[in-house]
Amino acid sequence: MGQAVNRPARLAVGVVSAGRVGSVLGAALARAGHTVVAASGVSDASVRRAERLLPGVPLRPPDEVVSSADLVLLALPDDVLAPMVAGLARAGAFRQGQIVVHTCGAHGIDVLRPAVDAGALPLALHPVMTFTGAPEDLQRLDSCTVGVTAADGDDAAWNVGEALTVEMGAEPVRLPAAARPLYHAALSHGANHLATLVADCVELLRRGGVGEPERLLAPLLSAALDNALRHGDRALTGPVARGDTGTVDTHLRVLAERAPELLPAYTALAGRTATRAHRAGLLGQDDAAAITELLDDGREGQ
Incomplete structure (x- = not known):
């Protein structure tokens, strides 16, 4: 496992959306002691995954999920992420002091600029594994790495990203934003x-x-x-x-x-x-x- 990092406080987590990645990472954060307060998901598959991996978590529209959370997990496809972040910002869903995390491998934290403008802390956490959305993925997290990207020079943000990764059971690897496309x-x-x-x-x-x-x-x-x-x-x-x-x-x-x-x-x-x-x-x-x-x-x- 990587270097020792400080554990984040217990957080209210909102998952957008309950796809293969989001449902598993949400379950991993719940396993670590955080509380998943809401998730979004409209397809039958998302509903079933939420019932299986996030039992008792209410499914709500994305803006309501974000506004109710201290830690926002945006587990969205690469091309959907930017317009979703922009839309959530226009809806006033982000707020000062939130941690906003996306899981896309190709993006750094610039895509989260609308959330940053609202006072949020941006992080990019990309698990280097394939997801099936099944409970077995939780065990597979224990042997995978996560590419962590935070703002240059913001040691506190890097530490938060690494701590969240360790809490989910994975090993953090620091990844400069400029390196992410390659x-x-x-x-x-x-x-x-x-x-x-x-x-x-x-x-x-x-x-x-x-x-x-x-x-x-x-x-x-x-x-x-x-x-x-x-x-x-x-x-x-x-x-x-x-x-x-x-x-x-x-x-x-x-x-x-x-x-x-x-x-x-x-x-x-x-x-x-x-x-x-x-x-x-x-x-x-x-x-x-x-x-x-x-x-x-x-x-x-x-």
């Missing part, structure tokens, strides 16, 4: 595109008549991920990293015939693999050039 791009590129890549692999195996492809892939991909995190580029394996142009050519041909929609992704990732393998000293200059030429030919044929 930070979020990196996380999305890894987690979101990894899920797409795995789903594509499963689909390819099914097309080839392989039963239960998930069982086939699980140990291989788990080991690949572990090795990559431990050893970086030294963990690169496979025909591209070895310079096996014949095998790569076969891949390009079979994908063009059986799964042409995946060919652009394969050539792009194979190209990055060749570049990284060459830079790490795993792939010689001549072999790297041969692989690159083969991939370029494959792109031209797409």
Whole structure:
């Protein structure tokens, strides 16, 4: 766990909204001893999550949730956050002394400017995990990190963000506001595109008549991920990293015939693999050039 931080006073928490993230973080704050006084949520799924994770918490319109809370948790999609904050400010929902937290990875605290103008303390707390909205997410919080951003030079605000993170069971990592767009791009590129890549692999195996492809892939991909995190580029394996142009050519041909929609992704990732393998000293200059030429030919044929 990170450095010791002072615990915040017990706070009245308002959750906007009771989606997968908000409901779980609200439950984590309640577990830490704070009181969730209200939440917003209109969809059937949000209502069910609130009943399961925030039992007894009334569902109210967002402006009423915010006005009733000492700690406002804005668990909203990236593109919804700014207009929601502006609308809540116009409604007079924010007030002096509130703590206003958003959970978006891509934004710093500038998006909370209307709340700051009303006297609120702005924080950005982004949990680095995927959420299902199920109670199990509370246990998963105990092994995740949270990207914490507060105003530059405001040590008290940074300490509050770290303390709230620790209370929810996670480990805080300080993240300057200027780093957040690249930070979020990196996380999305890894987690979101990894899920797409795995789903594509499963689909390819099914097309080839392989039963239960998930069982086939699980140990291989788990080991690949572990090795990559431990050893970086030294963990690169496979025909591209070895310079096996014949095998790569076969891949390009079979994908063009059986799964042409995946060919652009394969050539792009194979190209990055060749570049990284060459830079790490795993792939010689001549072999790297041969692989690159083969991939370029494959792109031209797409």
